[in-house]
């Protein structure tokens with residue numbers, strides 16, 4: 001596929017991902033709703049365009065926006081990518097969106113002769129920056145194989161899970177666990193601290209136990225030092241994903257009691273007005289519910305995600 005790609009959506013994730021493509025020698029033309037976020041990419045060789053339709057001449061266009069509605073809007077809304085006479089041959093989307101919404105998008109794109117690959121990712125912007133994302137794709141297998149060089153430039157591993165929207169189900173399942181794990185990690189950390197174990201000591205012990213994971217380890221510095229202003233992912237995006245999880249559970253007839261309880265806890269967090277802050281602020285809220293006021297422990301530690 002072509003050396004020049006188009007890119008829509010330069011938030012935390014999109015910016016880090018397109019930089020990987022630029023670093024790998026691809027040329028990228030980029031568009032972001034808030035243009036000021038696109039401008040720093042010029043320094044990395046990206047061409048910044050005024051309109052989404054300016055990307056229609058690219059063979060492949062990547063998208064990384066927030067929700068299903070946002071993806072619909074950048075593709076089919078006013079001035080959308082595929083609303084002009086010229087259209088790209090392929091759209092590769094990495095946003096975390098619903099299975100149903102993705103199927104509607106596929107039907108519309110394929111109806112216009114535009115191929116569509118779902119390529120959601122596991123990993124935050126720091127992981128993306130280091131080229132360590134896991135990318136899980138679905139759609140036509142031949143298309144996945146053609147897109148491999150781009151995926152290899154953006155992640156440490158890419159997998160194809162099947163036709164259609166199956167990668168959406170994968171991402172929804174993944175982020176449901178992402179929510180449930182942080183919920184439980186916050187609960188048990190508050191329990192341990194209230195009983196007398198220093199937070200960093202407790203977290204270190206969990207990280208070194210059979211229960212520790214890359215996820216618990218990389219959240220540990222933030223949970224210890226309460227640096228919630230270093231946003232990786234917002235409570236609102238997590239609520240979107242828990243809602244996608246509950247929707248998928250209903251659609252497929254699966255009871256998910258742990259996910260349901262977590263969904264309500266994250267909804268309360270959002271309702272209390274916590275947004276431009278990391279979702280790990282759930283720890284502070286859990287502590288408040290237990291009558292415990294947390295203090296930063298100011299322990300120097302690595303999150304293990306350095307490139």
Ligand SMILES: NC(=O)c1ccc[n+]([C@@H]2O[C@H](COP(=O)([O-])OP(=O)(O)OC[C@H]3O[C@@H](n4cnc5c(N)ncnc54)[C@H](OP(=O)(O)O)[C@@H]3O)[C@@H](O)[C@H]2O)c1
Nearest residue numbers: 009010011012013033034065066070095096123124232233
């Ligand atoms: N952060 C993570 O750790 C992570 C990890 C894996 C997957 N994800 C998923 O990746 C997606 C992006 O996450 P993020 O953390 O990068 O979010 P973000 O920083 O909030 O960025 C969202 C991007 O989407 C654009 N956007 C949103 N609505 C739009 C609309 N209606 N029209 C045009 N552009 C629109 C935003 O443009 P503006 O700049 O103009 O606002 C921005 O470029 C989400 O689906 C998220 O669930 C996130």
